[in-house]
Amino acid sequence: MHFTLDQEDERFRQEVRAFLKAKLPQDLAERNRRGYHPLREDTRQWTKILHAQGWSGANWPTSWGGTGWSPVRQFIFEEESILAGAPAVDTAGFKMIGPVIMTFANETMKAQYGPRILSGDVFWGQGFSEPNAGSDLGSLTTRAERDGDEYVINGQKIWTSFVETADMIFILAKTDPQARQRGISMILVDRQAPGVTIRPIYDIGESHSLNEVFFDDVRVPVSNLVGEEGMGWTYAKFLLENERAFSAEWPRNNAHLARLRTLLNTPQHDGRRLIDRPGFASRLAQLNTDLLALRWLSLRALHEKAGGQVRLPVGSLLKIRGSELLQKIGELQVEALGSHASYVYPDPLGDAQRQRTWPPGPNTAPGIMADYFYRRATTIYGGANEVQRTIIARSFLEL
Ligand SMILES: Cc1cc2nc3c(=O)[nH]c(=O)nc-3n(C[C@H](O)[C@H](O)[C@H](O)COP(=O)(O)OP(=O)(O)OC[C@H]3O[C@@H](n4cnc5c(N)ncnc54)[C@H](O)[C@@H]3O)c2cc1C
Known part of the structure; x- marks a missing residue:
């Protein structure tokens, strides 16, 4: 190593x-x-x-x-x-559905979507989670019933990120409601198909990336089935492993820490810098050490992956360490902002329907609170950290 x-x-x-x-x-x-x-x-x-x-x-x-x-x-x-x-x-295209299509779908589907994902001409939403099926995805209830050459889809998804501007949604739906995981299939749905309704969810940072999606008698051709009917659970597991992919959070943590360093080194209104206070300096040093440890863990995982010798569930390990560090860096950024953290400085371009104005503040402030609030979700999405801990424990206990 x-x-x-x-x-x-x-x-x-x-x-x-x-x-x-x-x-x-x-x-x-x-x-x-x-x-x-x-x-x-x-x-x-x-x-x-x-x-x-x-x-x-x-x-x-x-x-x-x-x-x-x-x-x-x-x-x-x-x-x-x-x-x-x-x-x-587009993460949903390049890191989620793209690899599934290129690995499991037929040649027609590969030719239809592979080149358009690469050229940025088709964007995707991930329709997995439902109001009563998140960590326990196997209990999803969205139905896809076969009717001649079509599936008729009914049900609801939630937390579907960025689907409001996507072209296509890949969903998990039950094609056989009697069988549990073997009854699940993966199907591609045109976002604009009749019967698809998208309702926005505004988050605490006042931004819009999350949605509810309703399917009411939505008809899609059978050719939109990915791979084989009833194999959706296998494809979903492959996809979720990619979602927690190696090193996913290190580059983002690195950029956030660089921003924190700038904040601490910028003279305040009294001319002093926060980095000169021991409390801030020691916490920055600790975060820097954690970041280096995460980098080495990521690089070690990459070397092992390249050598085909992955033994631990490193995707789960990296997901836990990376998501927790993002939140810790965010906390110190917010403290460094002081009273300017009392305003969220919402994204002025994020949603054309809502007018945004910023009160006066330092140039460093906009974006920090909105991102801090959003990053509370990093320990939930991509598989909640509690569930990742169980995956790690199981692999050590060889259950
Ligand atoms: C910002 C954001 C973006 C998202 N984007 C998408 C998206 O694009 N597409 C999509 O399909 N989904 C998306 N999700 C949904 C996400 O995958 C789910 O929120 C996640 O899987 C958790 O499911 P849940 O919200 O139903 O919580 P639950 O599964 O109900 O969990 C609630 C709590 O119970 C704990 N818990 C549950 N089961 C266990 C267990 N077995 N052992 C120990 N603890 C457990 C969890 O850790 C959590 O703390 C997104 C979520 C967020 C927050």
């Missing part, structure tokens, strides 16, 4: 930096550095710039039209991109 990157990887890092410097539009970067949800148009624009470079499918093999980069290079790319303020490509 090496804790340093080899020279070729460092050269690759310089190449990525030069690319970001030349090609990343600064208005997109500014918005993302503040931690607001990326606008769909920004994501599309950036995906197309990456696609022109052949870099949009950073985590995809060359046989799917991706870069074929090693896990370590994907890590470096993500690290540099987030630090520079680049919006992430």
